[in-house]
Amino acid sequence: MMHEFKKIIESSKEAKKLGLQTVLASVVDLEGSSYRRPGVRMLIWENGKFTGAVSGGCVEKEINRQAQIVFATGVPRIMTYDGRFRLGCEGILYVLIEPFSPSPFFFDTLETVLLSREPFSLHSYYKKEDSQNINYGSACLFNSNVLSLQGKELNSHKLHVFKQTMTPCNQLIIIGSEHDAVQLCSFATALGWEVTIVTSPMEEKDISHFPGAKKLIAVEPELFPIRDIDKHTAVILMTHSYAKDLKYLLALSTSYPSYLGTLGPSKRREKLLHEFMEHNPEADLDFLENIHGPAGLDIGAETPQEIAISIMAEILAVVRKKQPIKLRDKEKGIHQ
Structure with a gap:
């Protein structure tokens, strides 16, 4: 939801002022049922602080553990979490974990879009398996601008894509x-x-x-x-x-x-x-x-x-x- 995404953006700005890196975790796919649906996100700071949640609290520990690998390598990855044996939710989550370092132009563009209360799209590219890939990642589509959340261009060829429309805050x-x-x-x-x-x-x-x-x-x-x-x-x-x-x-x-x-x-x-x-x-x-x-x-x-x-x-x-x-x-x- 837009209000959750806005909190992530503000949290990332706060971390940047302190000189801390951040990693974004997004649920991009789901088999079965889960506490939250694809499209939910959380931001992890390199000091362990995080903003947002993708479940009732059980998945976050594993995401934080795998986020440390992304901090160390800089390479996005997909983690799967089988809740059938841990949560009783009868679902398998696919979580994209990627470095979060948008360009200044991204932040300026997003602010303009939010003030005008215009919708935009958010696309995440991945493979439906435990893996890492330099081309995994997410990008916002603001009319004619496609801006990566990693601050670099993504090659989405032959990758799955999760598409989400971000509507203005209620x-x-x-x-x-x-x-x-x-x-x-x-x-x-x-x-x-x-x-x-x-x-x-x-x-x-x-x-x-x-x-x-x-x-x-x-x-x-x-x-x-x-x-x-x-x-x-x-x-x-x-x-x-x-x-x-x-x-x-x-x-x-x-x-x-x-x-x-x-x-x-x-x-x-x-x-x-x-x-x-x-x-x-x-x-x-x-x-x-x-x-x-x-x-x-x-x-x-x-x-x-x-x-x-x-x-x-x-x-x-x-x-x-x-x-x-x-x-x-x-x-x-x-x-x-």
Whole structure:
């Protein structure tokens, strides 16, 4: 996921400042089932520190051991990890371990792409066997630029390729600044979402009140910047003011977030939608159908923390087009 990749990038920059080399481990193939699917990565520092994880914790020790070989030789390698006899996951992991030393141009290009919230592709080249090869490795495809994560050109002839589309980070816009907004911000940030807090200019709040938030916007509803909303954006109305919620809902009426939630009971939602339609009778039906209220899944939530979990669970289900059920009742695999 993009937020995990961003953490790896930041970690690599930190290691470079300290003069430390880093190695990237990527799960590029899988037979059977595993804790995580191909596309997960971790960065290992030469001093033993690491960022990210590719499993529940059992595979990382072996990856760290084999990473030391890559540090010593500079040659990428594929390691296989048979979880059928160790983890009980009934799967075989194929992990690409490669030196991580992108060029300065790579970092500049990636920063531009992230700011513009554009997707890009990440390709990893390998053979499906325990082996090492100077041409194993990964590269990011930024439109016309193909930039290796090793800082050198790769010859991918006759190699398998794992292709992954890296979409922009999910962002959550929380309109409101009460205690429950702080809790929701905390949980969303922990899940890797980029959080924006929207408050009234009259409120004496700043970003320090919302640990983990990327930015805070103090703006009246009529001036709300809906241009920042894209298909990877979820919005939750939680001002605890009916009048404010209505004004913000009207301001949002020409936007199409992936999820739009409101707090409060069903009667409040119906009243809100009724008044919304009186002010905006030409509103798009798709916009109205995307309003989720009361926001959240019914998990018996009572505390602000539990409510935050309930809301984030519904947002994830909507964004990933899943109908929430107990995993024990799922007939297919967990990741299907």
